Amino acid sequence: MSDNEQKAANDARTAPVAVWQILEKLKGQDLVDWRVAEVTNRTSIKERNLDIGYPFGWYAVEPDDFIEAGQVKPARYFGKDLAVWRGEDGKVRIIDAYCKHLGAHMGYGGKVHGNLLECPFHAWRYDGEEGNVKEIPYARVIPPQVKRRCTSTYPTTEANGWIWMWYHPEGIDPLWEVAVHEEVGNPEWTDYEMHEWMVYGSIQNMAENGVDVAHFKYIHGTADVPAAELRWGEWGRGADVRAKMGTPSGVVDGLISYDTMGPGQSWVKFHGISETLLVASIVPVEEDVLRVRYGFTQPRAEVEGAGAGLAKALIRDICKQLDQDKVVWDRQKYEPNPIICDGDGPIPQFRKFYSRYYVGEGGTPGSARLEAAE
Numbered sequence: 001m002s003d004n005e006q007k008a009a010n011d012a013r014t015a016p017v018a019v020w021q022i023l024e025k026l027k028g029q030d031l032v033d034w035r036v037a038e039v040t041n042r043t044s045i046k047e048r049n050l051d052i053g054y055p056f057g058w059y060a061v062e063p064d065d066f067i068e069a070g071q072v073k074p075a076r077y078f079g080k081d082l083a084v085w086r087g088e089d090g091k092v093r094i095i096d097a098y099c100k101h102l103g104a105h106m107g108y109g110g111k112v113h114g115n116l117l118e119c120p121f122h123a124w125r126y127d128g129e130e131g132n133v134k135e136i137p138y139a140r141v142i143p144p145q146v147k148r149r150c151t152s153t154y155p156t157t158e159a160n161g162w163i164w165m166w167y168h169p170e171g172i173d174p175l176w177e178v179a180v181h182e183e184v185g186n187p188e189w190t191d192y193e194m195h196e197w198m199v200y201g202s203i204q205n206m207a208e209n210g211v212d213v214a215h216f217k218y219i220h221g222t223a224d225v226p227a228a229e230l231r232w233g234e235w236g237r238g239a240d241v242r243a244k245m246g247t248p249s250g251v252v253d254g255l256i257s258y259d260t261m262g263p264g265q266s267w268v269k270f271h272g273i274s275e276t277l278l279v280a281s282i283v284p285v286e287e288d289v290l291r292v293r294y295g296f297t298q299p300r301a302e303v304e305g306a307g308a309g310l311a312k313a314l315i316r317d318i319c320k321q322l323d324q325d326k327v328v329w330d331r332q333k334y335e336p337n338p339i340i341c342d343g344d345g346p347i348p349q350f351r352k353f354y355s356r357y358y359v360g361e362g363g364t365p366g367s368a369r370l371e372a373a374e
């Protein structure tokens with residue numbers, strides 16, 4: 001390896017320059033608190049061009065131990081108040097929270113009745129698949145307006161240790177399945193090590209980060225960004241990045257494979273330093289609020305063996321990268337007509353691809369123009 005290559009590899013571990021003044025003093029609990037603290041003085045959604053709705057797909061809304069059979073809980077995602085319950089059959093159901101009768105929020109005080117959700121106010125009982133009222137214990141006749149579908153329900157599934165919710169603004173049924181990771185739940189792999197952030201920005205901007213090759217140097221302090229082999233599928237996309245990575249015990253050949261299924265499922269496999277699977281949960285709460293959780297799993301043999309330090313360091317480094325990006329994402333607007341230079345990554349191609357996750361003509365604002373510019 002030449003001196004320059006050696007330097008490039010070591011530089012991958014140097015401190016970032018651009019956002020360092022914000023992050024350098026944050027350590028331990030201060031850093032954990034900063035990651036989830038509300039950014040209160042942010043510019044309006046409209047001014048940041050974030051009023052473009054939510055992309056449709058499967059989203060990992062809660063870990064699978066969030067709710068037990070017979071429990072009801074409130075949740076808020078996609079700008080909606082929701083009620084979540086697990087029926088006696090073990091299946092999770094999600095419905096719009098507000099009762100069609102007199103508007104009670106069923107996530108607070110609602111009860112599970114068999115597999116139905118019973119409103120706390122007057123015990124109207126909702127079906128979580130059909131979105132209608134099945135029983136009103138004190139009425140002889142169920143009003144016809146609620147006997148048929150009268151509210152929104154959301155398809156759910158469980159995989160990879162998460163409860164998944166299908167979101168589509170027009171209530172279209174799922175268009176693909178959640179990808180399943182065999183590492184999760186495998187006794188030879190660790191339970192998730194979970195890290196959490198609130199990001200005050202758009203999920204599309206966050207996704208664009210992976211193809212924005214130029215930012216790696218200025219935000220993450222890497223000296224060089226190796227070329228990625230990109231994959232573009234029907235609903236998913238991915239990349240293989242081969243890189244020489246600097247570690248405390250020398251330079252190693254690393255392979256980072258990144259994949260997505262829709263806008264709400266993404267995972268990254270790291271090979272080389274320490275085998276690691278990162279399963280990301282990124283869910284919009286509002287148009288400018290994202291709940292982000294990263295679950296890491298690694299082979300027990302590595303974590304409990306001599307490589308334990310490296311395995312931990314890898315997780316720390318990935319979290320640090322998210323901290324660095326968050327400084328930008330929290331304030332970034334959506335720029336529908338970006339001015340791109342020749343050193344940028346395939347941002348127009350990414351946007352054209354991503355526009356398939358929105359309903360309506362032309363997808364996101366600006367995508368038609370980008371297409372014309374290609």
Ligand code: FES
Binds near residue numbers: 124
């Ligand atoms: S408000 Fe829900 S049953 Fe009356």
Ligand SMILES: [Fe+2]
Binds near residue numbers: 209215219220321
């Ligand atoms: Fe980044």
